[in-house]
Structure formats: structure tokens, C-alpha cells
Amino acid sequence: MKKIFNTIIATLTLSALLLAGCGSAPQSEGGTLNILASTTFLADIAQNVAGDRVQVESLLPVGADPHAYQAAPSDVSKIAESDVLILNGVEYEHFIEPLLENAGGERLIIEATTGLTPHQMEEHAAEAESGTDHEHEAGDPHMWLDPNLVITYVENIRDGLSKADPDGAETYAANAEAYIAQLKALDSFIMEQVQSIPAERRLLVTNHEALGYFAERYGFEIVDTILPSFSSEASASAQEIAAAVDAVKNSGAPAIFLGEVENADLANQIASETGVKVVNTLYLESLTDGAPAPTYIDMMKHNVTEIANGLK
Ligand SMILES: [Zn+2]
Structure with a gap:
């Protein structure tokens, strides 16, 4: 863990790149949009919002651990071809920045955790106390393991897709609403299991x-x-x-x-x-x-x- 966080800390913040990506997002028909999510569970969540209108691909393959991920050369071309890139955020995608720089071009970047407040990680707390780590405390990225927080993921993805593809906004809104209902049912299921x-x-x-x-x-x-x-x-x-x-x-x-x-x-x-x-x-x-x-x-x-x- 320590090593992972050091790597994350060593990267620049994503914010500057996000700002560069937003605003000038390509707009096109849903079916022609190239939508890439960083990892498999995000691609699935996003696919539920995108529905039949557009296919969402995952950058990382099934089984890959994002914490330990070593980018492949083909990842650069996947990102270069994308119109929309969906990330978890909270510096989960520590590998993404060099890929974005190498890919160049412009795309809309959706950070699924936007608006959520991350927990501080213990490792970070210790480093913060020693005064070395104030600027890059991203916190705990694992918010998807609470389905209630995934409702915010869905809302951010819905809003991002609607921006990239305004004609699909109604579809994305309806799909998001239906999936949020499934997330609430999942929450109830988990509650019952825990009981x-x-x-x-x-x-x-x-x-x-x-x-x-x-x-x-x-x-x-x-x-x-x-x-x-x-x-x-x-x-x-x-x-x-x-x-x-x-x-x-x-x-x-x-x-x-x-x-x-x-x-x-x-x-x-x-x-x-x-x-x-x-x-x-x-x-x-x-x-x-x-x-x-x-x-x-x-x-x-x-x-x-x-x-x-x-x-x-
Ligand atoms: Zn993890």
C-alpha cells in the first residue's frame, strides 16, 4: 500500500487535464461516440446508463488490479480514440496521466466520484502528521463498494454522457433512474444479508x-x-x-x-x-x-x- 500511495503522490493532479478536457467535449450522435471507462465495474455501471444507445469499453481487462496496473502501449491508442473517458477519480487511476499526455487530443473526462467526500486513508493520515503530504491527500478511492455512493457515480455519468451526446439526454436520464432503482434494491439485499x-x-x-x-x-x-x-x-x-x-x-x-x-x-x-x-x-x-x-x-x-x- 505504501508504495502504491507514493506512486500516486508522485503524479501530478489530474485537475488541470480535466479542465483542458471539459468544455471542448466532442458532440456527436450516441452511436458514434467512443466511450471508455478505466476499469470493468465502471464500464458496467456506465453501460447501464448508456443502455442500447452506445457501447462502453473498459480500458483495463477483467482481473487487472488498478492499484498495480502497468499500462500497455495499446492503452494509449484506446485513449486517443475515445470521446469520453470515465474515471473513478480520487487518484484511483494512478496510471492514467502519462497515457493522457501520450494520447493527446481532447475528450470529455467524467470523474464518477465528483461531489463525494473521500475518507482519508490511514497511511495518508500518518504522512500528513509528519507534514510531508498535505497537497496530494486524495483519500480512499473505494467508494463503489457502497452502492449508495454509486448513485452519485450514475448521476455524474448521466450528466457527462448527456453533455457529450445531448440528443441522448432523455435516454440517459431514464436509464439512470432505472439503474438507481436497482442500486437501491441492492442496498436492501446487502442490509438483509448483514442482518x-x-x-x-x-x-x-x-x-x-x-x-x-x-x-x-x-x-x-x-x-x-x-x-x-x-x-x-x-x-x-x-x-x-x-x-x-x-x-x-x-x-x-x-x-x-x-x-x-x-x-x-x-x-x-x-x-x-x-x-x-x-x-x-x-x-x-x-x-x-x-x-x-x-x-x-x-x-x-x-x-x-x-x-x-x-x-x-
Ligand atoms: Zn483497492
Whole structure:
């Protein structure tokens, strides 16, 4: 995480580029617009707003982790060809700025989180206290893990698409309204699932602080013992594994949740040494090809079902 944030901090702010992109947005018939979203779940959310009028593509492929994403040369041409680019914002797309510079041209950039106030990340709080990091504290970007916040995503996408394609505005408004109703139903579904977990077991231990907004909305406690962040490539030392085992034991949590890209051997080792269930089938940053998370709504239903089953 630390390394990721240092990378983010090192990039310039997007704002200047956003201003350059807005105002002069290309306007055309919906069907001819080239709409690109940074990542798979955003493309799905945007496709629900775009409906049949225009196709939305994802820049990142299924399974790619935006935090660790290394841009491919073909990404520059995809961006160069786009009329509209949809980003999460809050510096989630740390890889985007050099791509935009290399692509050149003009496009409308929609930041889906515009108008939402991000939580500060703990890493950032620590750095802010040391006085080194005041200007680039973007905060926690994982707002899509609370569907109520995704309503704002939908409104921003609706407004952006309507600006790029004014003739489609009525269609986008109707599609957005219908999808917002689905998001509200999703919220109710999650509430029901959470009710099935005894209150004292609503504890989340993860190795990546992605679930802050989810926890706030649905009444989970994020246990303050963050596991060491092991990537799929890195092998953990015996000492790191021992520390992880201690952290899990001390948390009192019935289960721990690791992202889908994590090292299953390590997860199993922690499970066998602690007796705690390890769930490494959450999809937090990407959809899947087919089941279990082909759409954003499916992704969220899958995740809350895994969390409820893990903690009950
Ligand atoms: Zn993340």
C-alpha cells in the first residue's frame, strides 16, 4: 500500500487535464461516440446508463488490479480514440496521466466520484502528521463498494454522457433512474444479508483497506490489525507469516478476507495455524468473465454473500 500511495503522490493532479478536457467535449450522435471507462465495474455501471444507445469499453481487462496496473502501449491508442473517458477519480487511476499526455487530443473526462467526500486513508493520515503530504491527500478511492455512493457515480455519468451526446439526454436520464432503482434494491439485499450475521461478529479483517465505505454503510468494524500485504508474486518470510497469524488470532474475527489476487498457499497456511476461515474470493476491483461477478451488482451480491457466510 505504501508504495502504491507514493506512486500516486508522485503524479501530478489530474485537475488541470480535466479542465483542458471539459468544455471542448466532442458532440456527436450516441452511436458514434467512443466511450471508455478505466476499469470493468465502471464500464458496467456506465453501460447501464448508456443502455442500447452506445457501447462502453473498459480500458483495463477483467482481473487487472488498478492499484498495480502497468499500462500497455495499446492503452494509449484506446485513449486517443475515445470521446469520453470515465474515471473513478480520487487518484484511483494512478496510471492514467502519462497515457493522457501520450494520447493527446481532447475528450470529455467524467470523474464518477465528483461531489463525494473521500475518507482519508490511514497511511495518508500518518504522512500528513509528519507534514510531508498535505497537497496530494486524495483519500480512499473505494467508494463503489457502497452502492449508495454509486448513485452519485450514475448521476455524474448521466450528466457527462448527456453533455457529450445531448440528443441522448432523455435516454440517459431514464436509464439512470432505472439503474438507481436497482442500486437501491441492492442496498436492501446487502442490509438483509448483514442482518443474518450476529452483530458481534460483524468484523472485517483484510489485507487491503478497500472496505471502509462498505463497513461504514452496513455497520461492520474494520479490525485494526491490517495483515501484511502479500502480492501474488512476493513470497512471505516466516516472520511475516508469524506476524499475520498473530494478527488474525488477536483480532477475534471468525474469518479473514483477502482479495482475489492473493496467494492461496499463504491464505491456507494462515487458516491452518489459526483455525480462522480464510475467504479469498471477494471481487473488489474487477468483474469476472461470467460467474460469479459479471456485473457490478452481481459482484456486490457475491461479496456480501461471501462475507455473510464467512462470519455467520
Ligand atoms: Zn483497492
